[in-house]
Amino acid sequence: MESRKTMTDYRIQGATGEWEVVIGLEVHAQVTSNAKLFSGASTAFGAEPNSQVSLVDAAMPGMLPVPNRECIRQAVRTGMAIEAQINKYSRFDRKNYFYADLPQGYQISQLYHPIVGEGQLLIDADEKAGIPEDKVIGIERIHVEQDAGKLMHDQHPTMSYVDLNRSGVALMEIVSKPDMRSPAEAGAYVRKLRSILRYVGSCDGNMEEGSMRADVNVSVRKPGEEFGTRTETKNVNSVRFVMQVIEYEANRQVDVLENGGTVDQETRLFDVASGTTRTMRSKEDAHDYRYFPDPDLLPLELEDGFLDECRASLPELPDAKRKRYENELGLTLYNARELTAEVETFARFETLLAAAATKIGKSEAQVATQVANWALSVAPGVLKSLGDEADPANATAQAQAGILAMQDKGEISGGQAKEIYEIVLKTGRDPEEIADAEGLKQVSDTGAIEAAIDKIIADNEDKVAEYRGGKDKLFGFFVGQTMKAMQGKANPAVVNQILKDKLG
Amino acid sequence: MSDILDLGVKDIRDGVAKGDFTAREVADAFNTAVAAASELNAFIVTTPDHATAAADAVDARREKGEDLGKMGGVPIGMKDLFATKGVQTTAASHILEGFTPQYESTVSQNLWDAGAGMLGKLNLDQFAMGSSNETSYFGNVSSPWKKDGTNAAMSPGGSSGGSSSAVSARIAPAATGTDTGGSIRQPAAFTGICGIKPTYGRCSRWGVVAFASSLDQAGPMARSVEDCAIMLEAMAGFDPKDSTSLQMDVPAWEASLDADLKGKKIGIPREYRMDGTDEEILKSWEQGKEWLRDAGAEIVDISLPHTKYALPAYYIVAPAEASSNLARYDGVRYGLRDLPDGAGLQDMYAATRAAGFGDEVKRRILIGTYVLSAGFYDAYYTQAQKIRTLISQDFSAAFGECDAILAPTTPTASFPLGENQDDPLAMYLNDVFAVPASLAGLPAMSVPAMLNADGLPLGLQIVGKPFDEQGVLNAGLAIQQRAGFDAKPEKWW
Numbered sequence: 001m002e003s004r005k006t007m008t009d010y011r012i013q014g015a016t017g018e019w020e021v022v023i024g025l026e027v028h029a030q031v032t033s034n035a036k037l038f039s040g041a042s043t044a045f046g047a048e049p050n051s052q053v054s055l056v057d058a059a060m061p062g063m064l065p066v067p068n069r070e071c072i073r074q075a076v077r078t079g080m081a082i083e084a085q086i087n088k089y090s091r092f093d094r095k096n097y098f099y100a101d102l103p104q105g106y107q108i109s110q111l112y113h114p115i116v117g118e119g120q121l122l123i124d125a126d127e128k129a130g131i132p133e134d135k136v137i138g139i140e141r142i143h144v145e146q147d148a149g150k151l152m153h154d155q156h157p158t159m160s161y162v163d164l165n166r167s168g169v170a171l172m173e174i175v176s177k178p179d180m181r182s183p184a185e186a187g188a189y190v191r192k193l194r195s196i197l198r199y200v201g202s203c204d205g206n207m208e209e210g211s212m213r214a215d216v217n218v219s220v221r222k223p224g225e226e227f228g229t230r231t232e233t234k235n236v237n238s239v240r241f242v243m244q245v246i247e248y249e250a251n252r253q254v255d256v257l258e259n260g261g262t263v264d265q266e267t268r269l270f271d272v273a274s275g276t277t278r279t280m281r282s283k284e285d286a287h288d289y290r291y292f293p294d295p296d297l298l299p300l301e302l303e304d305g306f307l308d309e310c311r312a313s314l315p316e317l318p319d320a321k322r323k324r325y326e327n328e329l330g331l332t333l334y335n336a337r338e339l340t341a342e343v344e345t346f347a348r349f350e351t352l353l354a355a356a357a358t359k360i361g362k363s364e365a366q367v368a369t370q371v372a373n374w375a376l377s378v379a380p381g382v383l384k385s386l387g388d389e390a391d392p393a394n395a396t397a398q399a400q401a402g403i404l405a406m407q408d409k410g411e412i413s414g415g416q417a418k419e420i421y422e423i424v425l426k427t428g429r430d431p432e433e434i435a436d437a438e439g440l441k442q443v444s445d446t447g448a449i450e451a452a453i454d455k456i457i458a459d460n461e462d463k464v465a466e467y468r469g470g471k472d473k474l475f476g477f478f479v480g481q482t483m484k485a486m487q488g489k490a491n492p493a494v495v496n497q498i499l500k501d502k503l504g
Numbered sequence: 505m506s507d508i509l510d511l512g513v514k515d516i517r518d519g520v521a522k523g524d525f526t527a528r529e530v531a532d533a534f535n536t537a538v539a540a541a542s543e544l545n546a547f548i549v550t551t552p553d554h555a556t557a558a559a560d561a562v563d564a565r566r567e568k569g570e571d572l573g574k575m576g577g578v579p580i581g582m583k584d585l586f587a588t589k590g591v592q593t594t595a596a597s598h599i600l601e602g603f604t605p606q607y608e609s610t611v612s613q614n615l616w617d618a619g620a621g622m623l624g625k626l627n628l629d630q631f632a633m634g635s636s637n638e639t640s641y642f643g644n645v646s647s648p649w650k651k652d653g654t655n656a657a658m659s660p661g662g663s664s665g666g667s668s669s670a671v672s673a674r675i676a677p678a679a680t681g682t683d684t685g686g687s688i689r690q691p692a693a694f695t696g697i698c699g700i701k702p703t704y705g706r707c708s709r710w711g712v713v714a715f716a717s718s719l720d721q722a723g724p725m726a727r728s729v730e731d732c733a734i735m736l737e738a739m740a741g742f743d744p745k746d747s748t749s750l751q752m753d754v755p756a757w758e759a760s761l762d763a764d765l766k767g768k769k770i771g772i773p774r775e776y777r778m779d780g781t782d783e784e785i786l787k788s789w790e791q792g793k794e795w796l797r798d799a800g801a802e803i804v805d806i807s808l809p810h811t812k813y814a815l816p817a818y819y820i821v822a823p824a825e826a827s828s829n830l831a832r833y834d835g836v837r838y839g840l841r842d843l844p845d846g847a848g849l850q851d852m853y854a855a856t857r858a859a860g861f862g863d864e865v866k867r868r869i870l871i872g873t874y875v876l877s878a879g880f881y882d883a884y885y886t887q888a889q890k891i892r893t894l895i896s897q898d899f900s901a902a903f904g905e906c907d908a909i910l911a912p913t914t915p916t917a918s919f920p921l922g923e924n925q926d927d928p929l930a931m932y933l934n935d936v937f938a939v940p941a942s943l944a945g946l947p948a949m950s951v952p953a954m955l956n957a958d959g960l961p962l963g964l965q966i967v968g969k970p971f972d973e974q975g976v977l978n979a980g981l982a983i984q985q986r987a988g989f990d991a992k993p994e995k996w997w
Contacts, residue, residue, distance in 0.1 A: 055607060059832040061600065062587045062609060062711040064746050096828050096876070100849055105831020160849075162836065290876035292885060295718035295825050297747050 010130055010182030012220065014254045019220045021250040022227055023180035025242070026215040027193060029078075029172045029203040030147065031071045037146050037170035038065030038108065045209050049152070049163035057168040059103035064296050067092075071170035072300065074202035075115050075144045076310045078172060081200045081317055082139055084119025086307060090143075091299045096290040100162050101149040109145035109173075111291045115300065116142035121176075122319055123192050124337060129184040137189050138177035147171050172203070178217065178227065183243035190214060190239050191341075195318050198343045213237045216270075218249040220257070228253070229263040233270050233277050244275050252277070321346060329353075329368035338376055348397075349375050355401035360408045367408070374404060378414075382421045390425040399424045402431040406441075410491050416440045442491040449498055452485040453478075457502060467503055478503065508533040509674045513578050513731035514758075516677055517619075520562060520577030527559035527566075527577030531621055534579045537675040538623050543997040546660075546670040548584050548642045549592055550624035555579040558621025565619075573619030574738045581670045581679035584625035585632055586612045586722075587711040591622075595713040596630045596640035599833045599840045599860025609711025610743045611680065611722045618738035623676055626666030630862045631830065632687055632715040635934040636924065637665025639864040644921050647695055648673035648993035652959035656920040661691025661934075667725045668695040672961075672993060678726035678735050682712060684719045685818050686913075686938025689950035692725055693913035693963025696952040696991060698980065699725040700732045703971050704945030705750035707736075708743030714829040716822035717748075719942050729951060729980040733757040736973065752971065760974055763982040766800035770979065771906030775811040776937060778915070784956045785912045792910050792953060792964040792983060799982035804906050808898040813891045814940040819932060820875050820888035821943070826865075827872025833860060867928065896944045903969050908979050911937050913950040913963035941967045951980045952989040961991070 012019040036043055039056035056063045079086050091113040094106040119139040125131055149167035153160050174193065180186045194212060197203040204211050214237075219230035231253070233245045253263050267286075268277040316324070318340050325336035339349045353371045357364045379400065383390050403420055406412045412420065412435055423434050435441050443449060456478060457464055467474040482495050508530055511519065520527045535552040562577045587593045587605040594600040608616075616622075629639040636659040637645040647660035647669055660669035664681035668691035671679050681688035683701035692699030700723045707722040714720060724735035737757055743749040772793065777786070793803050835841035835856030842855035861869070875884035902909065914934055924931045941948035947970070950963040964983055968976035 058837055060587075060605065060607070060838070061593065061595070061603070061713045061832070062605075062709070064710050066745060066747050094828050096831060098831065098834060098850075098853055100834075100836050103832060103837060105834060106828050288878045290828070290873065290878075290881075292824060292828070292876055292881070295716070296714075 010184070011223075012250050012254045014258050016258055018223060019250070019254045020223045021181060021246065022178050022219045022221060022230070023182075023186050023246055024178035024217040024230075025176045025180070025186060025189060026217070027174045027176075027190065028213050028215070029174060029197055029205070030211040031074045031144070031170035031172055032201060032203055033068060033070045033074065033170055035068050035070070036168040037068055037071050037144065039168050041168065043169050047165055049161070049165060051165065053164040053167065057103065057164055059105070065108060065294075067297065067300065068170065071144060072115070072302075073306070073310055074200075075142060075172050076302065076307065077200050077314055078174075078197060078202045079116030079119060079142050080311055080314055081196050082119035082121050082142075084139060084142065085117030086302070087113065087115055087117055088302045088307075089113065089299055090115040092294040092297045093291045094294045097287050099148070100160065101151050101164075101167070103149065103164060103167055107146050107148065108294055108297070110143035112293070113299075114141045114143035121189065121192055121196070123185060123188040126184070126188065129188070130182055131184055131188060135185065137179045137185075140175040140177050142172050142174045145171050145173060178219075183246040186216070186246055187239045187243045190242055192318070195341055195343075199315055199317055201315075207237050207239075210237060214242050216242055216245045216249070218246055218253070219263070220250050220253045228257075229265050231263065231266055231268050231277075233268045234280065236270050241270060241272065245270050245277060248276055325368075329365050329372075331368055331372050335369075335372045335376060339372060351397045352400055355397040356404045359401040359405040362408075367404070370404060370408065374400065378418065379421065382418055383425065386422060386425055391428065392425075394425050394428040399431055406432065406435060410444065410493060411435065411441055413442050413488070413492070415488065416442065439489075441489065443486055443489050444491040444494050446494060446498060449482065449486065449490055449494055450502075452490075453482055453495075453498055453502055456481045456485065464503065475499065475503075509537055511677060512727050513575065513678050513734050514728070516578045517572070517574075517576055517734070520566070521572055523566070527562040527621075528556060530577055531555040531559035531579045534623055534676060538670075541670075541673060541675045541997050543646065544648060544669050544673055544675070545643050545645050546627055546666040546673070546675065547581070547624040548594060548596065548627050548666070551591055551622050552624075554591070555621040555623050558616065558619070562619050573617070574734060575615060576619030578619070578677060579621045579623050580615065580735075581624060581626045581667055581676040582612055582622050583628055583664055583667050583680045583682060585628060585682050585713045586680060587713070588612055588622065588625065591625060593625065593713070594641070595632070596628045596642055597833075597860065597862070597865070598641040599856070600713075601641065601840065603839050605711075607711060610708035610745065611712065611739045614741060615680070615735075615738050620738065626664075626670060626679055628666055629663035629687075630865050631713065631826070632663040632682055632684055632720075633826070633864050633868055634662040635686070635690055635931050636919070636921065637662040637669075637691075638921060638925055639862050641862060645669050646921065646997075647918055648995070648997065649695060649918060649960055650994070650996065651920070654920075658918045658960070659694060659921050661694035661918065663687040664691045664699070664725060668692055668697060668699070671695070671697050671725050671727060673995075673997070674992070678724060678731055680722060680739070681725045682715075682720055682722050683938075683942065684715050684721075685822060685942045686935035688723045688725060689913050689938050689948060689963070689965060690934055692950040693952070693965075694918040694961065696955075696961030696963075696989060696993075697725060697727050698729055698732050698949065698951050698984075699723060700736060700949040700973065700976065700980075701942070701947065702736060702740060702973050703750065703947045705748050706740045706947075706973070708741070708746045708749050710743055710745040716825040717829060718825060719822060729949075729977055729984050730758065730761060732949070732980075733761055733977050750971075755974060757974055757977055761981055762978050763985050764800055765796060765979065765982055768801045768908070768975070768979075769804050769906040770796045770801045771804055771806035771902055771909045773806050773808040773811065773902070773909060773911060775808050776911045778936070780915065781912070782916045784917070785915060785962060788953045788962045788964060789910070789912050795983050795986035796910060796979060798986060801979070801982075806902040806905055806909065808895075808902055808940065810891060810894045810898050811940055814895055814943055815932065815936050817888040817891035817895070818935070818939040818943060819871070820884050821892065823868040823872030824876050824885055825872070827869045827876065830861075830865070830869055833857065835860075864928070892943045895940055899940075899944045899946060899967075907969070908972070908975050909967040910979070911965045911967065913937060913965040917956050917958065917960040917962055937965060946970060947973045947976045949976045949980050951983050951987070953983065953987050954989065955991050961989075
């Protein structure tokens with residue numbers, strides 16, 4: 001059995017024919033907030049175990065939760081960013097189960113009345129990945145809930161330790177509809193969601209630190225048939241792993257079905273080392289969580305003023321920004337996408353664009369393409385080639401704008417721009433000063449160029465005759481010879497003009 | 505100094521302020537009385553040092569001419585459901601035996617800030633679950649009262665049985681109680697004292713070991729309506745640490761006490777006339793009407809049609825919340841841990857909770873777990889919540905026709921310890937008149953009316969509109985003035 005990707009559809013090729021994969025994701029995103037969802041304790045990552053635990057987080061007798069307004073605000077802003085229904089009335093429910101990392105014996109979550117209802121997210125076409133066109137993925141809901149603590153099994157030969165630093169940290173659970181049909185779509189969904197969360201500032205999207213993780217729901221069916229039974233693989237913490245889980249699970253389920261078995265509705269775990277999943281608990285062992293409204297908390301009622309503030313504080317979002325880059329800045333779709341995918345990328349680009357436009361004295365739209373090419377390919381290339389020799393702190397917008405301005409005026413060539421930038425990155429010196437001091441400037445002095453061309457014409461009479469006889473291709477030869485004679489420092493435009501004049 | 509023990513909150517506060525005696529003298533007298541009353545088993549731990557330190561501080565303030573506070577110089581008993589910093593807090597359970605909080609509950613802190621001191625932590629039904637104070641891990645509490653001609657130990661009621669016993673025995677002028685489904689009012693009625701459960705949200709629940717969060721309310725237990733008004737003023741107030749706390753100023757209940765009920769209508773709910781209600785209870789109810797009429801009130805018949813569903817609904821909602829609230833007692837972080845050899849996590853939970861909880865607590869955890877289970881949730885919990893809404897609507901409609909409601913507090917007088925122990929349903933019936941006001945979150949008070957033919961106290965209950973503690977206290981005061989209840993138990997301990 002092997003998977004086959006076509007232009008339009010991802011299918012598992014089974015013995016009995018093609019199978020379609022149906023995927024839904026529940027993404028848990030840690031809310032960016034200095035304090036936990038229901039207690040004042042800090043949320044910083046990497047602190048000493050149990051150093052960020054309030055009486056509430058440790059579930060001491062008589063302790064009560066009080067909602068943290070900032071966490072609610074971030075969930076609402078996230079909902080607005082995915083164009084979702086914001087529920088002005090929502091409620092917290094208790095999800096009851098026993099575990100050593102769950103001090104209260106229940107998790108405060110929102111089952112019956114989540115704060116955010118239906119919304120949607122657009123994943124971008126990516127033909128290479130098998131996504132032929134843009135696709136809208138439905139989002140069922142977002143609710144807020146408490147994170148649990150962490151068990152540590154490697155501290156003692158026979159005992160497990162508990163770290164409650166994470167206990168009570170606010171999570172958003174973002175539940176998609178079962179709208180994805182391939183690992184690539186799921187990967188694109190997670191990347192896009194992460195991008196939006198980071199734009200909004202409601203989650204740092206750091207999957208390695210566990211700030212974002214996904215429960216992956218997978219089922220298979222013959223195209224056009226009813227949904228199959230799904231499995232849920234818990235706590236997958238990278239885009240690549242999400243895609244691996246789907247690939248593995250879909251193939252496993254097809255195997256089971258084609259061998260006459262049935263897929264069990266169960267919870268599974270992903271094993272990173274082997275790239276496989278295994279049963280965590282079956283439906284029979286499924287917890288009865290005994291959800292009921294948390295009597296310690298009043299229903300959450302959002303006022304219009306609060307919602308207005310949430311909306312007003314939203315930044316330009318990735319899709320809108322990409323369209324603006326295309327339509328107003330005239331960038332290519334590719335460049336616009338690359339520049340808007342990450343918060344840091346567009347932030348750097350927009351700073352550089354503003355600086356370059358000012359320095360050059362043109363509008364942003366007039367210089368955008370030049371700046372985009374610089375920002376996406378030239379500058380990262382130089383930085384990478386220098387390795388440790390570069391001090392990234394020297395990569396200021398002012399310095400880069402200076403280089404771009406010299407290039408725009410024809411004072412330096414593309415090659416010289418790279419050389420100057422290398423020195424900038426190594427030393428932090430001023431680019432104009434470098435150009436002067438290091439002789440990294442194009443010669444636009446027509447006298448020097450004319451002299452060089454006169455000599456080349458004199459030395460190559462045969463070629464001149466051929467050219468004049470109609471062999472236009474030889475023009476490149478004369479340009480090359482001239483540039484060589486000028487040691488690459490001649491302004492190509494000036495060289496072209498003089499050559500044309502002299503060759504007739 | 506025996507006369508000091510007969511003094512209530514107001515008398516002590518005013519006496520200390522005037523210099524009739526020192527706060528230290530008061531504290532010493534009550535500390536001595538507490539130490540001599542161990543047969544009642546009203547206290548789990550005594551804290552004489554806390555009482556004397558608070559008294560000395562009040563005396564020192566008086567020396568300097570400073571304000572002494574609303575409860576300045578009054579030593580009280582603290583129900584052992586309130587977390588007290590540095591003092592063992594057990595909820596009368598084995599699972600929290602030895603647990604010493606590093607924090608002080610808001611209500612107890614409010615009382616210390618008002619100049620009160622603590623005589624000790626009062627016994628109660630385990631986790632406040634019980635109506636007779638027979639479920640405490642630390643043993644039954646005895647009422648100071650005896651049935652005429654018998655020597656059997658009587659129930660002080662529950663769950664605030666240590667509080668009612670101590671206050672009626674005059675080893676504490678007042679005590680805190682908590683009321684989830686009658687746990688202040690029923691023990692007050694059984695022991696001939698006053699107790700008020702304020703509107704839900706008046707007193708912060710922060711630092712009070714939770715039983716059923718949507719019902720739990722703290723309140724004072726004392727021997728007069730005035731004393732309850734004073735102490736409730738000290739206990740109540742908005743607390744940002746409790747999301748269900750009422751964001752309202754605390755009224756000047758004491759200063760506004762007024763027993764003149766002219767223009768007030770008192771409702772008599774016809775559904776409270778239940779089969780099996782004690783004849784003497786009905787007689788006291790009739791007497792109560794007369795007293796209130798005498799105070800100027802008009803007596804009107806009202807209907808609370810869903811009353812008969814209140815008790816079943818309560819015994820779904822309260823255990824459901826309790827089953828979840830008590831999940832935190834798991835042996836992992838504090839309190840009892842029973843870790844058999846080779847046990848895993850689940851074994852530890854099972855062993856710890858089996859050893860740490862008493863039978864009644866286990867019964868309610870089981871009931872609560874059952875009614876929240878998949879497949880039963882809608883049939884039980886959802887239905888019970890609907891009933892709760894209907895009961896609230898009953899009261900809202902009734903309060904269109906009256907200003908307060910008069911009813912018996914309990915269907916019977918106190919009973920001997922052990923009598924109802926094997927019949928949980930009979931025990932639950934004790935709270936049949938108390939539970940509706942709890943479900944509706946209304947202020948409700950019990951005041952002593954008379955002794956029955958056996959020489960046991962009977963209480964009358966006043967239920968008020970939301971936030972109208974004043975109306976409840978005023979009607980209570982009218983009854984108190986006319987009942988002239990001054991019986992006190994014969995000292996046998």
